[in-house]
Amino acid sequence: MPTYRAPIKDMLYLLNDVLKLERYSNLKGFSEASPDIISAILKEGAKFNEEVLQPLNQSGDREGCTRHSDGSVTAPKGFKEAYKLYSDGGWGGLTAPPEYGGQGLPHVLGLAFEEMVTSANLSFSLYPFLTSGVVALLDKLGSNEQKETYLTNLIAGKWSGTMNLTEPQCGTDLGLLRTKAEAEKDGSYKITGTKIFISAGEHDLSENIIHLVLAKIPGGPDGVKGISLFIVPKLIDGKANGVACGSIEEKMGLHGNSTCLLNYDGAKSFLVGKEHEGLKAMFIMMNAARLGVGVQGLGVSEVANQNAADYARDRLQGRALSGAKYPDKDADPIIVHPDVRRMLLDGKCFNEGGRALAYWGGLLMDLAESAESDQERDHAKDMLALLIPTIKSLLTDLGYEIATNAQQVLGGHGYIAEWGMEQFVRDARITQIYEGTNGIQALDLVGRKLPREGGQAIRAYFEMIEGYCKDYGKDYGEFTSPLKNALGDLQQASLWLMQNAMKNPDNAGAGATSYLRLLGYVALGHMWAWMAITSQKALADGVGDKTFHQNKVATARYFMGRHLPQTRGYYKMIEAGSDELMAFPDDAF
């Protein structure tokens, strides 16, 4: 049976020592987030996740959700009780607006808690996390009446929420949407259509479910310009509305979450914001949602790697290449083998680098909203433009790779359900697909974010990394030199794309995934330099846990030596262009 230990020490290190949240105590939400409070919240959160949610992860996967003949759905055993504890503990309101019962804490702190929940139980996490998405959206775009009606109950967990975008014929291309919303005389709308892949679409955890649904009002513009956003409560005044779960999807993993097909049959609904501005409304939520999915990749990867390391310390098999380490035992633990250590340290350096990157992203989201100067807010927005698609794709691709390697550490036992490792792989897999496939993220980065305002964001990023390398190069060249080399590859790739994608956009499409990975490695290199320098300073000053800081520096060296130089290969892939790819006959693939 797998276990989970929340990496609180690493989380506190990032929030306090690296990102130094105390610097922002003048900003909204941060004043409530003193180091003491942060520590108390994370410790309490760790306890809840380790003791309540994690023990339900494997059983939830085995049991799955049950749809009954009346269309109602029961979540796996224990989920309802855990959901009540989650709600009663106030976890649903951590970063939610205080006016409606939330605690209004910074996004970056909420993200650390989110990571724990996804490590402990990814399937469970979607029930409250989708609700948080609905809360954030209604808080931004809902009318006062809508806020009054929904927010308090959603934040308290009494009600839960969902997002309804996908239809059978319409995934990435929302212009193909067919669900229609017809205006009624009372100002409401009647929604009719079929939505698929709706996470937490129907279940028994909350008293009511508030669906946010994209639909088209007849007579509106064609394509995505004619999409509007609606609230569709499952129950109105306690009575069933016209929405029903037609089936639960059978999936590769995430079995503890009910992924539903929902049939809307003249369901009463309420417009959010203006007509035909539904897509814009979804975009407002996209940064938080995509950052959250990146953290899901990290969360699953973290717990998988922890369990692989435990197994490797425990399992006796073979002898160290340099001679027996434990001659009194029948064999050495497999952690003596360099190839096993490689898998585990790869996991560690990508997880800790990814955590730093994601939390920095969370902080940037706070700064983009609340920083005092225009300049700071704009800088945060520029960074986020690049980092959101990068974090979503990179952390979920790495999450799957690391979970797969963690499974590999267990050999044949990794393939057996009992050990729980194969579930991590199956669960991690969805994070690469939903909330915009990773290919779509790469296109968003290369096709939209990169050229935006003449490349303003990427130029700001280059400037920042160059400045960083300059500032620290004299004393910490060991870390800034490889970062600078990697940045050179990124700059060369950016230049290549500028020169070659203008005349042929397929060159951007063909290189998009490699470019995202390349930018992601530079970003991880930046994080590892940041952490290594932080820890080196702490060691020089004799501050903090010496071993912890030494391990940070060693992991940074490992990342810089083994992984960061791979940026060159990603550049080569981009430079290979799109000619063969596009000329190849469609029927010959």
Added chain:
Amino acid sequence: MPTYRAPIKDMLYLLNDVLKLERYSNLKGFSEASPDIISAILKEGAKFNEEVLQPLNQSGDREGCTRHSDGSVTAPKGFKEAYKLYSDGGWGGLTAPPEYGGQGLPHVLGLAFEEMVTSANLSFSLYPFLTSGVVALLDKLGSNEQKETYLTNLIAGKWSGTMNLTEPQCGTDLGLLRTKAEAEKDGSYKITGTKIFISAGEHDLSENIIHLVLAKIPGGPDGVKGISLFIVPKLIDGKANGVACGSIEEKMGLHGNSTCLLNYDGAKSFLVGKEHEGLKAMFIMMNAARLGVGVQGLGVSEVANQNAADYARDRLQGRALSGAKYPDKDADPIIVHPDVRRMLLDGKCFNEGGRALAYWGGLLMDLAESAESDQERDHAKDMLALLIPTIKSLLTDLGYEIATNAQQVLGGHGYIAEWGMEQFVRDARITQIYEGTNGIQALDLVGRKLPREGGQAIRAYFEMIEGYCKDYGKDYGEFTSPLKNALGDLQQASLWLMQNAMKNPDNAGAGATSYLRLLGYVALGHMWAWMAITSQKALADGVGDKTFHQNKVATARYFMGRHLPQTRGYYKMIEAGSDELMAFPDDAF
């Protein structure tokens, strides 16, 4: 529902045009394998696999195997009938010795058939393939009496076979084996112990099951030197022997195959070969088994990529970056998108390159046995020493990656069981683990095969590739130049290992996986040069299907431009060494 079309055209191209099997018609088995016969066998095999085995793949996954309270096991619905058709069709005897009813055809041809079976139904394939392994072993090591007793029935499929190595405490490290074999007065042995992960360990497809079991005879040498190999029939003269299925493992995939825990309780058994030479016996079979598992990775990857391409041609979503391709439709098929094409063409170039490499490996196995001169046989053995671990790991790692990408092409639908793509991923995963994990293959390559006889095999390989590049460099420099560059990285990596692994074997261990991948890429580069030059010649001579050859050349260019240059990155990983990795504290991973 996924489909499968056996890639016969590509198979015939490899066997006839690239490997030119006709050249070997003077050798044992090859005289029976004229182009006409090969074509007839592959077409008949394709029909069987497409129509009989493939339709049982998804249903077999869903239903799984059932263990009854008496310990008997039922395979999924339809497997028994399909197994009878397989046996009646003589497929079990394709490469088996003619003295016992086999057809004695070359290994390389058997491999093409094996690929089809694994594409159609990996779970099913293990029932007959393990039998083939038992046949090959007994044919080499069994006494005449044992051959008479077992081979005819095994080859006819009336009986089936298994291999029993793993125990709960003993996987890679067979020295930890506890199953014991006590000598009886009649010359037989009594076997007692528990074996786990036994594929096809118990089922209802055949009348009897012949287990090959590794066990220790009390009083023998410690560790692997005290292991002997035994035949344990499930039934002797129709009566139950002391072996029973204690449970079927719940696994990530491969559900159609019964992976059993077998309890041996004083089971009557018969020594194969000499006492304490069991490990040597297993090693004899290892090349064929590992090559076969490599082909499993290829087989699953091939069928996954086929289905992804079908979906991409069919699914309408979004518009081409360069403007609508099909303006009369609601959207373009997603195959217009460069990032989708990238995933599909990656799959194609690795599958076709991998197929060439595996079939060449199969031919080398034939030549290592049957070639006329010592020199040819020794050369084949040298090549196999390097290629067997490489093919096993490379093709299964790539198989999993390609199946994952193929699943990604379907977006959310890829995660849904109904489409069958997620099964390919779950099934492919086992191939990286069993028959020696891929990490063990890398260690075998770097720790055993590379230094063997002063590096004789790798030097012969360098010489061959250099000779090839020299011979064809003048006319086909487009393909030999990138191959030569990649070879340079391999040579530099080999030198680095020679210089650094002697003083510290952990440097070999830390770089083993990257070295295997690097050698694998060079080997694929060699295959792609070989195929590109073959096809360019055909085009120049106006021979064969022009479009087919043009596509081959285009795919070769794609591989050479985008993937082969990655060898540099693998070299960099090796060069990073093992210092940080080994110094890192065990408890800090």
